[in-house]
Amino acid sequence: MARYGLSFWAAGVLAAAVGLLAAAPARALVEHPNTPEYPDSEGTPPDKPPDAVVGRWSYNASAVAIAPNDAPPGYQTQYFITTRHQGGGMGATVNFGGTDYLAGDLFVHPTADLRIGLVTDLSGQPAYLGNWAACYTATDETSQGSPAVIGGFGKSRGTAYPNYYTWAGSDNLTLRWGRNALVTSDRVAANTWFGETYTSDVLIAYFDDYTSAGRVAYEAAVAEYDSGGGWFLPVGGEWKLAAVSAYAEHAAAGQSWFKGNPLPGEGDALAPIRISSYANWIDGVLKRSTWNLPAGGLWADAGNWSAGVPNAKDGWAVFSDSVAGARTVTVGANTKLGTLRFDAAGDVVIAATGGGNLEFTVTIDSAVLEVFARQGSGALTISAPVKLSSPLLVNHNSGGLLTISGAISGARSLTKSGSGTLVLASANSYSGGTRINQGTLRVTAAGALGFIGTTVALAGGTLDVRSDTSVTYANNLRASASSGINVDRASSGSNRTVTFSALTTEGELTLTITGANGYGLAVSGATSITNLPTAGTLTVNTAGADVKFSGGVTLGVGTLAKTGPKT
Known part of the structure; x- marks a missing residue:
């Protein structure tokens, strides 16, 4: 069946979209x-x-x-x-x-x-084109x-x-x-x-x-x-x-x-x-280097990689094997990457020593941290500090956890996509903002969502906040698609409150706010509900969590509706 993109493109001027040469039998x-x-x-x-x-x-x-x-x-x-x-x-x-x-x-x-595709023969063995x-x-x-x-x-x-x-x-x-x-x-x-x-x-x-x-x-x-x-x-x-x-x-x-x-x-x-x-980017894919040991070791040791040490703008580093054991890979200096791909059966920790860190940097658009589950559902933990010199897209599509416990710095943004769970477990200072498109972004430390006053954009998926004490995040929430916010304890505690600075919603959507163990959500600053279509509705589903708007609520066209048993 033919599928088309939007089709308007003013002559000589970029409009919002153009017509795709769409998916159907190739024609001419x-x-x-x-x-x-x-x-x-x-x-x-x-x-x-x-x-x-x-x-x-x-x-x-x-x-x-x-x-x-x-x-x-x-x-x-x-x-x-x-x-x-x-x-x-x-x-x-x-x-x-x-x-x-x-x-x-x-x-x-x-x-x-x-x-880019990798060619194999019909039995899955390597093939080559002259x-x-x-x-x-x-x-x-x-x-x-x-x-x-x-x-x-x-x-x-x-x-x-x-x-x-x-x-x-x-x-x-x-x-x-x-x-x-x-x-x-x-x-x-x-x-x-x-x-x-x-x-x-x-x-x-x-x-x-x-x-x-x-x-x-x-x-x-x-x-x-x-x-x-x-x-x-x-x-x-x-x-x-x-x-x-x-x-x-x-x-x-x-x-x-x-x-x-x-x-x-x-x-x-x-x-x-x-x-x-x-x-x-193309050169990085074609020359990417894969960790080739069934054990841990030093990142800077060329013998541990298939194509030399990955350490360059737009460079690729890959962990992809069926080894079941846990490994620790240690970076001892500033290490530059465009893409880090993880697809392994066992758990891997990327740690740091002597001031080592991972710097995500590309020539154009976004760097990528991607996790798959084709070899297995191993967990990846990055305890080394992370610097965002380019926007970082975290595409996580595995059942294993992806945890960044090293502090994240830099002036760029972090975007979560894919169905898996990303855990931010440190106080971070990156200042480009945070966006959740899919899956779950879990935060377990005050300040995990970056610099004071930056925005957390809820465009799908769930923001999962875990803390054993009442905690305040100096970040502004903005919801542009139906999303969820969950608040709960990390390991112990009850009847706590998680507070954000402000909440803005854009368009007709459902914001589902859930809690457990007596946890609730509070918004200390202004709450603004905008861009609702005529008679549109913002639905706040308070399933298990009290929600308090102490800074006042501004409502444009449409309706604010509350469902769920909590206040």
Whole structure:
């Protein structure tokens, strides 16, 4: 079934979203037709990368085989890149050069519409691709003397309109090549029916009218459902990947050109994702280093890692094995990371000695701390101090606890996503604020939610506050989606109060406040209920917890409703 994102994009101006090349059978790279009205009009077909560089990803998208920029001639790669919004998951099929492979692992960018796949053969064993492209890392894509060459799969082009593509023929597996000129850049936020929002740097091209002076030979657009194909530029005799197909929009009244009859004289805007913005992230994935001991040890010992010591901006460190025992890994100096991935059966503690700490830092967007349960449900504890030099996305999807007991500092934010539980167990000073999108964020120390006066955004999931005494958090709560707040003792105590500085709600939602052992919630400052739709309702469900608003309540349009047995 076809799925579309929102479709409005003002010409030359970034709007709230653009139309995704959506998830359905892959359909086409589109060229201007060589019709009787325009015989031999397209000139010489474009020079291009080898066909096997572009593959078919899952049942409905394209992909590009990629390698590190310092890969030598003859290098065999194990990786492909495509978009997040299309294709399958781990174990899905990807085909390069007519051979089927599987995606043995997937590495997802935290904010952009990109992901990288690891290729295996059909039995799950490592596989290698001899044709690939390195990343175009310069930011001069729009000032090249020649247009980009585009590759993608699809069905035959139509002939009803001399200047535009229309649907005709049946689906096929034809790899098509064309050209288009990259003219500018932008940043796009795209909302999808998958419930996700991607924010990506893009390059802009136009599918020009046939008579346009800006048109190039073999001018091409990318058709609906064919995200993930490559836009290539030549560098010193080598084709490099400059962009990945992702978005398209019709220039007439915000209408996607592939959704309706194209209008003669109107061009189509294309927005492939700009690879130069994410080259460091890509390089980090391809060169990531995995802990290779069944025991603990020193982080700084290169022999403990598969590809050298992880200690660089945008770098990756991975703990992924089925070893059941507990291990302690010790950092003894400032250690920089872009992504820390944990997927192990046993428990791991990352400790510090001699002033050691973990610094999360990336070139663009967010650093990532991610926890999976594919190898098992081990617990990860970071007792080393943590510095946020970039925003940190904690994506926790395991039953094992993820605990950060080291103090968190820095001027950036922390966001919790995924179904698992993250525990903050220290007084922290990070000042970028806290956001809960999914799962549970548990705090067990006063000051755990960061600098005084910062905001805790409740956008889903639960804030779980545990303390054996009455405690005050000098943070402001802001709820923008149905969420929960739970207050309870850590190990002993009863009839205590957890106090926050202020509470603001935005929109119609249910805020469920629960307590146990006589614990209650208090708001010492102002409570503001805003942006309710007409006759909308904020529901406060006081299940087991008294809730006290001592600073007054301001209510806009709509209703404040209380349910539950407590006051």
